[in-house]
Amino acid sequence: MxxxxxxxxxxxxxxxxxxxxxxxxxxxxxxxxxxxxxxxxxxxxxxxTDDLKSELGASQASVEAAHKAVDLAIADRKHAEAALANARQNFDRKKMLLEKTIASQESYDAAVATLRQAEADFDRSKAAIEQARALEASAAATAEVQRVKLEExxxxxxxxxxxxxxxxxxxxxxxxxxxxxxxxDTASIILSARFDESSISRLSPGQKAVIRFNGGGRGASIMATVLRIGRQVDTETREFSVDLRPDTLPPNWALGQRGMTTIEIGTRKGVLAVSAAAIERRQGKPGVWIVDSGRAYWIAVTLGDAGGLFVEVVKGLQPGDVILSEPRDVYFGMKIAEGGARR
The missing domain is CATH 2.40.50.100 (RNA polymerase II/Efflux pump adaptor protein, barrel-sandwich hybrid domain)
Known part of the structure; x- marks a missing residue:
């Protein structure tokens, strides 16, 4: 079984x-x-995103203006560099002439002042380039933010x-x-099944299963494989979850769709089993109707594992016992003809 x-x-x-x-x-x-x-x-x-397009256009214009400001600052530095070089040459010449008493002290002092002014102008031109480049970077960053917003x-x-x-x-x-x-993502679709915690040791990834969806019809049953075993038991229902990966999906499916899963957990030989339809419960206890001397009697049984349409009976029956496979309106002591037919 x-x-x-x-x-x-x-x-x-x-x-x-x-x-x-x-x-x-x-x-x-x-x-x-x-x-x-x-x-x-x-x-x-x-x-x-019309507003964002306008903002991006304005930001891009600011970037272009900032780039031109950098070019202008670089040109100013070149001019200040040339002026500084000229002021140094003039200073060196005036200094030499002063030492030879050819130039006056006044002309030498004027050369010193011109040199200092040129040095200051050159330093300012360098600072102006750094400032212009900082403004260019800020404008570019703003434009990038606007571009990202527009893409969103x-x-x-x-x-x-x-x-x-x-x-x-x-x-x-x-x-x-x-x-x-x-x-x-259809590749991530799973079936989440629930079982009593007593079954957790009997399940493992890779076991085969059959899923039968409610409603029947075409594609109501599909094959699946156990993907993983849940590691948490519900404290109220005492159930744990098992995720199964379906081999295929039915033609029509919907998340939240319900069904019943049947997982094969092994095979047993020499098992005494009866049809699930033969089980009749009385006051919550399972039992079957046996036929003895042509009459029907209900006896309690202890059930074991289930296997498809059959259920294992571990106590209450003996091999060779005759039972009613589908008892309907049977009462204690009812006469049963040979083969299970009523009299």
């Missing part, structure tokens, strides 16, 4: 993105709708996936953080 565990499961995903905007504005275009498949980088929506007006898909919800339309005003669409 193949031993299985059965428990409720819910369709979920580990990679879900609530695609939103960092800007406040009005949606100009919506490029996707529910159920659309998108690729990473594909445009989701566009926001009206176009919303892109963060990864390949399927749009599962859409909350806004063209003309809607959105604020930073407002969800525009919800995107799910």
């Amino acid at each position: 193949t031993i299985v565990l059965t428990g409720p499961a819910t369709l979920d995903a580990t990679r879900i993105s609530l695609v939103s905007s960092r800007l406040q504005g009005v949606i100009a275009k919506m490029r996707v709708d529910r159920n659309d498949r998108v690729e990473q980088g594909e445009i989701i929506a566009e926001i009206i 007006g176009t919303i892109h898909a963060p990864f390949d996936g399927v749009v599962i919800s859409r909350d806004h339309y063209v003309g809607d005003t959105i604020t930073p953080g407002s969800e525009i669409v919800q995107l799910v």
